[in-house]
Amino acid sequence: GDSVTQMEGPVTLSEEAFLTINCTYTATGYPSLFWYVQYPGEGLQLLLKATKADDKGSNKGFEATYRKETTSFHLEKGSVQVSDSAVYFCALSVRNTGKLIFGQGTTLQVKP
């Protein structure tokens, strides 16, 4: 079945460091791909998404490119801030069902 695998956390970085969180997926067909972020004590918020191969989603300085050939959707940010500390979830949407399948989440901690 469809699945999403994220890199293990936690990831600890200093402010202004470069961030990469790896995400790979297995799916039949061509799913849409998402990154959601969960700040402490809150629900999930959509960070960015891509709906077809080679699309790049971007928001708040974060980017991810839909790579069909490597079945990946890695999240990147050039310079992280303390306020980026959160749990990041990669997810795919199963075509024509509306359902999301989530990775296990990666905790990011950014230190000043």
Place this chain on the structure above:
Amino acid sequence: NAGVTQTPKFRVLKTGQSMTLLCAQDMNHEYMYWYRQDPGMGLRLIHYSVGEGTTAKGEVPDGYNVSRLKKQNFLLGLESAAPSQTSVYFCASSRSRGGEAETQYFGPGTRLLVL
């Protein structure tokens, strides 16, 4: 526009007790979902609904029931709570399926502890 709201925010139950979690959305979304979040396991889909009066099972439906009597509300019931149901429960909604409309919007969560 409150988005997706959940009631209650936190609840403690004893094994065998029952309770209902309420989710409400004011975005006129067709699709609604209930997830549970457990450490190291991401979010897992419990039940979902594709419209008023419809429900369907997700990945982990056992021990839960749902109802969608009104389009804006989606109720999750635990008939006889078990310690394994200790979790954080999230409700979400989306406009439709497929394409640009499939983004899900999440509520703030309900933390449930079953003793």
